[in-house]
Amino acid sequence: KYLELARQVAKLVKPFEHAIHSHHFFSTLRGMVNLYLETADTSLLDRLEEEWEKINTKGLLPTGGAPEHYLTTWTSDEGCSEADWMMINLYMWSITRKIRYIEAAEKTLLNHFFWNQSANGGFSCNYGGGDFRNGKMGNHAPGKRNEAYWCCSMHGTYGLSEIAKYVVTFDNRSVWVNLFNDIKGALRMMDSEVKFSLRTLYPLKGQLHLEIESENPFDLKIRAPSWLQSLPEGIPLGQSLNLSAPTSVGARPRPDINLGGTSLNLTVNGASVQPDIKDGYIVIPKKGRRLKVELNFPMQVRTEAPAISSFSYNKSDFVPASVTGKNLIFYGPSILRPVDKLEEGEIVIIPDNPDFRIEKGLLRIKFFAVKSPEDAADKEKWQARIFEPISQETFSPMDITEYLFRVEGLKS
Ligand SMILES: [Zn+2]
Known part of the structure; x- marks a missing residue:
């Protein structure tokens, strides 16, 4: 009778276009995975792949995570739905062996999920201003993750235990x-x-x-x-x-x-x-x-220019990278952020051979910044800017984390 009830619940799950609270929506998809594993009903797998497609193209932040709510005015994340998204991807990989799932799981894990973690190991929920559509996300209390111990810490640590099974x-x-x-x-x-x-x-x-x-x-x-x-x-x-x-x-x-x-x-x-x-x-x-x-293998520094979703209810308008002119900067799988905030409008310069430092397990990479594209040609005007993986947030919390940049890459 429980299985029959589960089948009925699965039929009632609304599609992504109707999702508002990501943790609710992703939880129902996790339930559909469990039901598929129990029943081998391929219509459930088809539905999961269809919803995954929509989330992947319309429902994610450039960091690989999801916003807490799919609402235009919303600016916070939530560790529980980051954990959900990672778990959905791990489960889908184990069912289908499609590489896209394990790639998505790793991107979320090494970037948004660890970024979300509090210093005590719990997971958080942040309403600290900024706008993640513009690549800036704030903390509720400056320099401190706002732990949601009643929700995200439980789901986040459950997520960690699930990840361990897929290493x-x-x-x-x-x-x-x-x-x-x-x-x-x-x-x-x-x-x-x-x-x-x-x-x-x-x-x-x-x-x-x-x-x-x-x-x-x-x-x-x-x-x-x-x-x-x-x-x-x-x-x-x-x-x-x-x-x-x-x-x-x-x-x-x-x-x-x-x-x-x-x-x-x-x-x-x-x-x-x-x-x-x-x-x-x-x-x-x-x-x-x-x-x-x-x-x-080499850990290149590289850039990616993501289209930005507005996350409006029932539809998703995209701003293409050609309009925003903004890039993510990666070191291997890790998305980087500046340790010292950039000034408004600054352009990041990635030199041909950036200096690296690893101290006490933390990575620091030296890039530069200039105020205008013309200044990029003049090395005298370059100012040093230190970057690090956003996953290092837990060790050096900031009030606003920035992750989208105008970038100039120069050949030395
Ligand atoms: Zn939560």
């Missing part, structure tokens, strides 16, 4: 490494115990170190993030990459500070191997008892 997943023939996080343990594939250890400094550094021990053969599949596969275009991975080629406005990490170097290098049991990438994963056949994998 490494497996079936009878494959082990997938989906999210890069330190992990050590054992899993049982058929009759074999597979001992597993993954060490990494990602997303600070593009480096993975895996050690696996088991009797059985299988394919190890390590996710190759799409930004890594598409940059630079046309050059096969594994070759030495000339990243100063005009492939993006961005630049490369300085090789001398060893932030992953400038090429993707894969070593399997001590031997250098050309990566075999299928459906977004580097496939490595495990044959012997032990498998030892070292993977190094």
Whole structure:
């Protein structure tokens, strides 16, 4: 009788166009996932994919998260719906194996979700002014996340426990490494115990170190993030990459500070191997008892120009990037923000070889800013601006976080 009631509830779920409160809407979709897993009713899966499409194109912030409400006047987020969106994507990946879901999950996790986290580990809800449509979002109390302990902390920590299940997943023939996080343990594939250890400094550094021990053969599949596969275009991975080629406005990490170097290098049991990438994963056949994998890849600085949704009820008007002229700046998978606020109208200059610093696990990157496009040509007028991943909010809270910029990339 409960299952029958669930079927009836699922039929009543209104489409995205009628959604206002994102946590409510996303929760109903999580319920539809559970119902699909129980019934294998493909009409539910079709409906989920349809709603995902609409959320992905009309219902997300450039940071990968969602606003609390789909209302034109609303300016806050909520940790619970960021957690929902991440979980929906992880579940949809496990059902469909479509790479877009795991990519969306990681984008939200490493950016909006961690940005939302309070210093005590809880998750928050912020009404602090700014306008996320213009790439500025405020805190309720300046310099402090406003924890919603009665809601977001519970759903956020539930989300964290769900994420842990998807770092490494497996079936009878494959082990997938989906999210890069330190992990050590054992899993049982058929009759074999597979001992597993993954060490990494990602997303600070593009480096993975895996050690696996088991009797059985299988394919190890390590996710190759799409930004890594598409940059630079046309050059096969594994070759030495000339990243100063005009492939993006961005630049490369300085090789001398060893932030992953400038090429993707894969070593399997001590031997250098050309990566075999299928459906977004580097496939490595495990044959012997032990498998030892070292993977190094570059963490480029790059930009993306998102269209901005107005999030008005029942429709979504878009302002294309060609009109806003605004960009996200990424370091690998991480969206960056200025540590010191930019002045109104300032243009960010990304030099060819930005200086990096990692101190106590926190990343700082040195860009520059100028007041007008003409000033960009005159290095005398460049003023240093330090950027960091917005996920570092918890460690250095700001009253307004900015994440969309006019950008000039210059060749040195
Ligand atoms: Zn909440």
